[in-house]
Amino acid sequence: MSLANQLRYHLNVSIVGNSVLRLQRWQGEWQMSRPGSWQNAHIAPPVAVAPRLKELISRHYLKGQYAHLGRKVAWVTSGAPVEFLVALGYFVLYPENHAAVCGIRRMSESLCTAAEDAGYSPDLCSYARTDIGSVLTGKTPVGKVPRPDVLVCCTNICQTVLFWYRVLAHHFNVPLIVIDTPFLYTEATERAVAYVKAQLEDAVIVAERVAGRSLGFDKLKQATRYSRQACELWMKIMECGQHRPAPITAFDEFFHMAPIVEMRGEAFTVDYYAALLAELEQRKANNIGAVTVESKRLLWDNLPVWHRVRWLSEMLAERQVALVASTYTNAWGELAHLVDPERPMESAATVYLHPILNRGTGHKLKTMRRMVDDYQADGVILHSDRSCKPYSIGQIGQRNRLADELGAPALLLEADHNDPRAFSNEQVATRLSAFLELLEK
Amino acid sequence: MSTVVAIGADAGSTTTKLVGISHDGVIVWETIEPTEPRMREQLERLLATIPGSGGSAGPTVPVVATGYGRNLVDTKHRRVTEITCHATGVYRSIRSSGTLIDIGGQDSKVIVIDAAGGVVNFAMNDKCAAGTGRFLEVVAARMRESVQDFAALALSSPEEVAISNTCTVFAESEMVSLLAQGHAIESISRGLHRALARRVASLARSAGAVAPLMMSGGGAHNVALRALLENELGAAIRLPAKPQLMGAYGAALLALRRAAA
Numbered sequence: 001m002s003l004a005n006q007l008r009y010h011l012n013v014s015i016v017g018n019s020v021l022r023l024q025r026w027q028g029e030w031q032m033s034r035p036g037s038w039q040n041a042h043i044a045p046p047v048a049v050a051p052r053l054k055e056l057i058s059r060h061y062l063k064g065q066y067a068h069l070g071r072k073v074a075w076v077t078s079g080a081p082v083e084f085l086v087a088l089g090y091f092v093l094y095p096e097n098h099a100a101v102c103g104i105r106r107m108s109e110s111l112c113t114a115a116e117d118a119g120y121s122p123d124l125c126s127y128a129r130t131d132i133g134s135v136l137t138g139k140t141p142v143g144k145v146p147r148p149d150v151l152v153c154c155t156n157i158c159q160t161v162l163f164w165y166r167v168l169a170h171h172f173n174v175p176l177i178v179i180d181t182p183f184l185y186t187e188a189t190e191r192a193v194a195y196v197k198a199q200l201e202d203a204v205i206v207a208e209r210v211a212g213r214s215l216g217f218d219k220l221k222q223a224t225r226y227s228r229q230a231c232e233l234w235m236k237i238m239e240c241g242q243h244r245p246a247p248i249t250a251f252d253e254f255f256h257m258a259p260i261v262e263m264r265g266e267a268f269t270v271d272y273y274a275a276l277l278a279e280l281e282q283r284k285a286n287n288i289g290a291v292t293v294e295s296k297r298l299l300w301d302n303l304p305v306w307h308r309v310r311w312l313s314e315m316l317a318e319r320q321v322a323l324v325a326s327t328y329t330n331a332w333g334e335l336a337h338l339v340d341p342e343r344p345m346e347s348a349a350t351v352y353l354h355p356i357l358n359r360g361t362g363h364k365l366k367t368m369r370r371m372v373d374d375y376q377a378d379g380v381i382l383h384s385d386r387s388c389k390p391y392s393i394g395q396i397g398q399r400n401r402l403a404d405e406l407g408a409p410a411l412l413l414e415a416d417h418n419d420p421r422a423f424s425n426e427q428v429a430t431r432l433s434a435f436l437e438l439l440e441k
Numbered sequence: 442m443s444t445v446v447a448i449g450a451d452a453g454s455t456t457t458k459l460v461g462i463s464h465d466g467v468i469v470w471e472t473i474e475p476t477e478p479r480m481r482e483q484l485e486r487l488l489a490t491i492p493g494s495g496g497s498a499g500p501t502v503p504v505v506a507t508g509y510g511r512n513l514v515d516t517k518h519r520r521v522t523e524i525t526c527h528a529t530g531v532y533r534s535i536r537s538s539g540t541l542i543d544i545g546g547q548d549s550k551v552i553v554i555d556a557a558g559g560v561v562n563f564a565m566n567d568k569c570a571a572g573t574g575r576f577l578e579v580v581a582a583r584m585r586e587s588v589q590d591f592a593a594l595a596l597s598s599p600e601e602v603a604i605s606n607t608c609t610v611f612a613e614s615e616m617v618s619l620l621a622q623g624h625a626i627e628s629i630s631r632g633l634h635r636a637l638a639r640r641v642a643s644l645a646r647s648a649g650a651v652a653p654l655m656m657s658g659g660g661a662h663n664v665a666l667r668a669l670l671e672n673e674l675g676a677a678i679r680l681p682a683k684p685q686l687m688g689a690y691g692a693a694l695l696a697l698r699r700a701a702a
């Protein structure tokens with residue numbers, strides 16, 4: 001980074017950008033504190049730290065906008081080891097998160113169409129289509145997405161990412177690091193761990209070359225420490241949902257999870273989650289539920305339906321139903337205990353082998369069973385996501401077994417996490433209402 | 442005629458059905474019409490025709506609305522989904538637990554009912570017309586036959602052409618090419634009914650169907666579909682007296698129950 005660029009980066013991000021965002025946050029906090037500012041009778045007002053979340057996310061994308069002034073940029077899959085990139089000073093962008101933002105802001109449909117116009121199949125995951133559409137058209141709701149200098153693709157979530165990242169590598173003509181994680185039918189073998197670790201070591205070499213600096217071991221340990229702390233806090237935040245009434249729902253978590261996914265390994269993420277946890281503990285103590293009247297509690301499986309989060313959350317809240325947990329948000333907390341800051345490479349190899357999507361369907365069923373118990377859920381909504389095949393496979397059997405073995409009624413809800421064209425309001429409303437009638441009987 | 446004490450209104454995608462019941466839960470008044478584009482006006486008009494129930498001011502007795510148009514009735518009435526209503530109506534008619542297969546105009550449902558008449562599980566066709574009454578309407582119309590006559594043709598045929606598609610659009614083109622190849626309409630009709638029966642049977646199996654099997658909805662009147670479904674699922678199907686009115690009847694029973702509560 002030249003000195004002039006360094007100064008411009010700091011001026012734009014640290015001085016001007018930060019001040020503007022801080023001001024917006026204060027404004028948000030002030031507006032929230034005014035009586036009558038919250039109108040929904042069925043849902044509790046948002047947590048007071050919510051404007052901080054907005055500030056964090058905006059700052060993240062702001063850094064991205066100015067990254068060309070000297071920071072190297074890595075695009076990574078959601079399940080990829082990120083700590084070495086953070087330690088090397090990369091700006092890390094998650095195309096999946098970016099696609100989710102496009103979904104929330106109602107842009108994913110036109111971006112998916114743009115990708116399909118370019119010849120990509122509508123059967124491809126809608127995250128991939130959204131992002132490829134965004135790359136091809138330059139359209140994004142976040143201002144500007146920085147061009148990658150390196151791509152890191154870890155196959156621990158699906159095989160789609162492998163092909164998607166090859167497309168990106170070809171398009172941007174930048175190095176692609178692939179970290180192949182053998183699927184775990186049962187336990188991870190030593191050989192599997194060694195295999196992933198060796199790839200991580202190779203990845204570091206490529207990332208160092210692109211960054212033009214070498215990895216400081218202390219920095220890596222520090223990033224890993226922050227990762228672990230953030231994951232632990234995130235787990236505790238989700239566990240607040242075990243309280244009756246639940247002070248937080250999975251719908252809230254879908255938004256609060258942004259930092260744990262795209263800002264892992266950073267001190268400010270740890271601070272944010274500590275503040276959120278403190279507030280939720282307070283809500284627990286005062287018995288404030290996220291849903292004003294909580295009569296039933298449900299567990300959610302699979303990705304959110306990004307383009308309908310609000311609609312779904314209002315519909316459930318009106319019927320006095322709290323979505324108290326989800327396997328999806330849980331995935332970012334459940335592995336905290338495996339993260340060992342003193343052995344960052346070995347522990348990364350183990351951790352990144354174990355995401356729920358890299359394990360058999362039996363493991364997911366076991367997780368759901370445990371969560372139904374821990375969160376005292378009355379039933380389960382299994383979002384059958386047209387896009388995400390690895391998450392949706394086995395759900396029919398899982399639905400039947402949850403009902404037969406646990407007596408927890410489960411609903412299979414067909415949708416798509418980012419493509420609104422594969423979603424029918426009327427059909428979903430009917431299925432969901434019928435399911436709630438079944439629970440209420 | 443006994444007085445109507447509760448009303449069920451089932452505003453379906455194809456037909457709108459209204460049922461009035463007496464205090465002992467017997468149907469004493471009924472009407473069925475093709476659903477009009479102005480569903481709200483149609484519902485209001487039909488509700489006003491119920492004998493002794495308030496005329497144009499709307500019914501004074503409790504009403505439960507169901508079907509796709511259920512949200513169009515006055516907000517003072519309760520809305521319940523077709524799933525719960527069909528289960529309630531059929532349970533009261535047949536007085537048995539088991540698996541209800543409802544083939545409606547735009548969707549088909551499989552509803553597992555427990556010994557107390559409650560819904561244990563249900564499954565519905567996914568987002569297309571495959572596996573619904575619409576499928577047969579389209580293919581029968583293509584052959585210039587009524588749905589009933591088209592079903593009778595299927596049953597009259599000892600032979601059956603294999604039809605792989607349950608997609609309404611693709612099946613139609615497959616049918617045209619089979620005709621062009623010289624296959625008899627009867628065996629094509631049987632093949633089409635078979636394809637639909639298979640589709641519904643697999644939906645039933647996925648929902649964990651248990652015997653006995655029951656049927657409701659317009660599709661229950663289709664003799665060929667019923668016979669082939671029995672054949673696919675290996676069990677006899679029991680029918681309520683008025684299959685097509687079961688959604689409205691169940692809604693009326695729920696209205697009555699609510700009035701009593």
Ligand code: SF4
Pocket residue numbers: 096125126127128157158159160161303357387388389390391
């Ligand atoms: S297929 Fe599933 S795991 Fe893979 S990128 Fe899409 S949503 Fe993520």
